[in-house]
Amino acid sequence: MPGISYDIKRMILGAYVIVLPLFVISQNKIIDSLEGLIKIEKNDSVRSLILIDLASNYSGYDTLNARHFFQEAYRINRANNWDYNWGYYYQWYSNYLYVRGLYDKSLQISDTALLFLKKLEKSSNLAIRNAAAFQVAETVMGIGATYGAMEQPEEAIKKYQESLQLFEASNNPQKRRKIATVYNNIATVFFLLDKYEKGL
Numbered sequence: 001m002p003g004i005s006y007d008i009k010r011m012i013l014g015a016y017v018i019v020l021p022l023f024v025i026s027q028n029k030i031i032d033s034l035e036g037l038i039k040i041e042k043n044d045s046v047r048s049l050i051l052i053d054l055a056s057n058y059s060g061y062d063t064l065n066a067r068h069f070f071q072e073a074y075r076i077n078r079a080n081n082w083d084y085n086w087g088y089y090y091q092w093y094s095n096y097l098y099v100r101g102l103y104d105k106s107l108q109i110s111d112t113a114l115l116f117l118k119k120l121e122k123s124s125n126l127a128i129r130n131a132a133a134f135q136v137a138e139t140v141m142g143i144g145a146t147y148g149a150m151e152q153p154e155e156a157i158k159k160y161q162e163s164l165q166l167f168e169a170s171n172n173p174q175k176r177r178k179i180a181t182v183y184n185n186i187a188t189v190f191f192l193l194d195k196y197e198k199g200l
Contacts, residue, residue, distance in 0.1 A: 031057050048076040048085045056092040059099055066096060084132055087116030091139045098142065103150050110146070113139045130171055137166035141182055153189045160186045 090113035144159030
């Protein structure tokens with residue numbers, strides 16, 4: 001990282017060394033909980049969402065399990081016409097591709113997720129409409145991260161700002177945490193561009 005002192009690099013590395021084990025423990029608890037739920041859930045729509053959550057939680061470190069759970073969710077979704085489940089599936093599958101460095105494919109799959117999720121903007125079911133709007137914001141934030149990884153900072157910032165507006169309009173209880181994440185991501189892009197004052 002050009003322009004960063006050795007001490008700052010050590011602090012960043014130290015933070016990862018402290019935080020990573022906590023993340024792994026937390027991740028394992030989430031996976032254990034989801035695997036318990038999938039054993040007892042009978043509703044296919046809910047099973048599909050649990051399988052997608054399992055795939056997304058495995059995608060960072062266990063490719064075989066991630067692929068298995070994505071395939072199971074795909075099998076259930078294919079037999080049904082659930083726009084929300086398809087949007088959720090493609091949103092997390094795009095993240096899976098992003099983690100593997102397949103950025104162009106990730107962007108294509110994100111666009112597919114948005115097509116399904118945006119169909120629900122006019123849903124008569126308020127809960128579905130709100131859930132879909134939140135997933136649209138999540139997907140747009142993921143597109144911003146993908147552009148950042150592709151070293152296209154202007155596009156990344158544009159997508160982060162779009163997701164920020166979507167999260168701010170949301171009534172999801174997680175919105176504040178997501179808004180904080182977006183601000184952090186924007187600051188990181190400015191930091192990497194050596195525009196420190198804009199990142200503050």
